[in-house]
Amino acid sequence: MNAPAQSPAQLPVQLPESIRVFERGWLSSNNVLLVDETRAALVDTGYATHAAQTVALVRHALGTRALDLIVNTHLHSDHCGGNAQLQAAWPCETRIPARSAAVVRDWDETRLTFRATGQTCERFGFTGTLVPGERLALGGFEWEVIGAPGHDPDSVMLYAAGPRLLISADALWEHGFGVIFPELDGESGFAEQQAVLETIAKLDVRIVIPGHGAPFANVETALERAFSRLAWLRADPAxxxxxxxxxxxxxxxxxxxxxxxxxxxxxxxxxxxxxxxxxxxxxxxxxxxxxxxxxxxxxxxxxxxxxxxxxxxxxxxx
Missing domain, CATH: 1.10.10 (Arc Repressor Mutant, subunit A)
Known part of the structure; x- marks a missing residue:
């Protein structure tokens, strides 16, 4: 049986050859592999129970080459659960959001989100941090680190103006965004999510690589859905x-x-x-x-x- 014809919005987007997305289902976030002449980097590493699979995916993609760098957009368990096994497989650098550095350094389980969500994550270390406004060279492009509080107060996104790509993590999906966790504890999160969506709307974005789901090009439509959903949540925080x-x-x-x-x-x-x-x-x-x-x-x-x-x-x- 032939597959049904896809509308233009459903057709797979074309990414640069230096960027490969391992689209994962729950429990893991997507993993974004960026490879150039100087280094191979992986953005986000999936959940702990999928860590061996993550290592296998990266090893297969890189062949004899080593993984040089892990970048975590934020430290929810589905985005950093493969860190420890990847670090064991390769002596790679690891960069995490600067605001999360102290809790990871001390492995403060009262402030890390793993126990709070009933989830697990093997302990990992880091070699550097990510600060909004700084720039990274990954996959042959320059990426700006952009703060993305809302879903998680420490989260960041990565934006490359040249190819007009946004690695949005859980700040924007094709059909929504991640749970606004700060609001559960009585802290502000809706306003921050609104500001992040407004920031994305001001960027010149051709393709979004989300934390979950396939990369997509219908950015304006996705933003309209996200703004509408956020307004609906804010109207009744329950x-x-x-x-x-x-x-x-x-x-x-x-x-x-x-x-x-x-x-x-x-x-x-x-x-x-x-x-x-x-x-x-x-x-x-x-x-x-x-x-x-x-x-x-x-x-x-x-x-x-x-x-x-x-x-x-x-x-x-x-």
Whole structure:
């Protein structure tokens, strides 16, 4: 059977030969490999349980060449979970957002996001930082580091004016953006996300390489969707909390494949981000009912399977 014809908006975009995107499904973010005569760099490294696969993808792409540099746009577990294994495979430099340096240096688990989201990340080190306004030479192009708080207060994007490319991480996807996590803790995040979207709108961007999903060229349409979604979230912050809790439930379930509602209920007490989201939606005594409601909605959408008190990830495609 022939595949259906694609509209122009759906056709794969053409990236420079020096840039390759490993488009990953959940649990991992996309990995962007940039190779030139001087070095090979990887932007973002996926989730810990996919780390061996990330190493294999990079090794296959580079052949006998070494990976010289890791760049992390931000330190959520799906963007830096492969750091440790990549560092073990190659003696590469690693650069992280400057605002995250202290917590990584001390491996402060109360301030790192991994435990707060019920996720894992093997400890890694870093050799340098990324400061908004500085420039990096990657893949034969000059990239400007742009601050991108909102989804994460420390996050950055990379913009290359020559080829008009933006590595947007979770600040802009083709159909939205990442959860606005600061708002779960009562901190400002919506205003920062608004400012980031406005910054992107002022850039001359031909192609966006997002943290999740395929690279896309319909930038104006994506921005319109993102501005609309942000306005919808700001009108009722509980929507952001509800979305966050659903995302974190599905993420954990995709990792462990099956768990009970009782286990999930216990996670709400242990994982600060999940607890904060639940607290915005219901009092503690009503969390079990809240989980029942949310998992029923997720089951209806096909994101999980309900089997009595047990919830399961959908069967993997053959």
């Amino acid at each position: 929507r952001n909390a509800r979305n966050a809790l659903k995302v974190l439930i599905v993420f954990k379930l995709l990792e462990v494949r099956t768990m009970t509602l009782a286990t999930l209920d216990t996670m709400l007490d242990d994982a600060a981000a999940m607890r904060a989201a639940a607290s915005q939606l219901a009092p503690r005594h009503a969390w079990r009912a809240l989980l029942g409601e949310l998992t029923a909605e997720l089951a209806k959408s096909g994101a999980l399977v309900l089997n009595g008190e047990r919830i399961e990830a959908p069967a993997l495609a053959a």
